[in-house]
Structures are given as C-alpha cells and as structure tokens.
Amino acid sequence: EVQLVQSGAEVKKPGESLKISCKGSGYSFSNYWIGWVRQMPGKGLEWVGIIFPGDSDTRYSPSFQGQVTISADKSISTAYLQWNTLKASDTAMYYCTTPWRYPRNFDYWGQGTLVTVSS
Amino acid sequence: EIVLTQSPATLSLSPGERATLSCRASQSVSSYVAWYQQKPGQAPRLLIYDASNRATGIPPRFSASGSGTDFTLTISSLEPEDFAVYYCQQRSDWSGLTFGGGTKVEIK
16 A cells, blocks of 8 residues: 655744655655645645655756755655755645656645744 | 636535536646645545546546646535545646645535
C-alpha cells in the first residue's frame, strides 16, 4: 500500500530555519515524482514544487522559487521541504503528494504538516 | 501562469440534488485537468483525472467533462459525505501547475 507519512507540526519564530519531511513507502520511491502543496489557514491549495528522487530533478512554482528548497534522500525514501528564513506568512499546512497511478494527477497525499511561524 | 477560475465560490444545495461546478482556464489546457475533494482537516482526494476519468474508488455519481478552457464537475445526487470543497488543477508542466480557488458545496 502506498503511504506518505509527514513529520509533525512545527512552531517556529520568524527568521528561524526549518526542514519538514515526507517518507514514502509501499512503492518505488526513486521512480515517482513527489510534490509539495501549501494551504494557508482557511485558503485554497497552492503549488510549491516537485522533485524526482531518482535524479533530484526539481521544479518550482515561480511563486516559491528562491523561497524554499525541495530535496530528497532516496536511500531513506524521504522528501524534504526547507526554509532558511521563515516568515509569519509561511504559516500554513503543507502537504506532500505523488502522482502514482496517473501522470501529474495526485492520487496519494501525506497527512499534512502544520507550520506555525509566530514571534 | 495559467489561471483557473472556479465558480460558483459556494453552492448551497440539499442532499439528493444535482451539483454542477465550473472551472475555466485562462488559456487552453487541453484535457489536462483534475478535480479534488477536500473535507475539513483532511488532505485532498483525487476524484477525476484528465478531465473526465474517475480515479480508483470514486463512485459513479461523480462525473466530469470539458476540454480546452471550460471544465465541469457534476455530482448527480448529493450524498451527505459530498459536502466539501472541490478544487480543479491543471498540469501544463511541473513549474506551471496551478489549482483553482475552490468551490464549497454546503448544505442548504
């Protein structure tokens, strides 16, 4: 069974750094793209970007380019989303997701990681 | 960037009624549109891929159509568990992927 399990909720201060994770299991992690989606409180879904763990090919939404870093460690089937300098506006739920059955259509999702940035 | 505009923002209906949700793209996306359902506190769930194909396990009361710039999701007869927010998504390329703003289907 395909599963994506994300790291737990985080509470950080503005200016701090953060790396959240998403561990895949039940499938060949290296061979499927894995993406990240942001959902700010009470708002809709926003595309952050995606990585192909097999060769670390990474693509970003223009809105998030330079704001976050997506990476993956295929040896432990885990993808990451990282911030060097958090802002209050980064407060959101972040989901990882993979288009396992259908190319570019996301049929498996993690449970979400809530990131709260507050002084 | 391709913008997806969903309408209406909110749809107030009773169980058993038919729901029709619209998603319009700012330029042609061929048939590369998916629809997702999201309930409070849950991750999105894929309903429809490539404009008109039901994902695995999705009941037949959900159907969708469209190509180019205009797409429609129809729920033929609303069940209590269908009251949720619905999003469309286009997959032009990985960097340009976008979601619509969502339609909330609420109980009237």
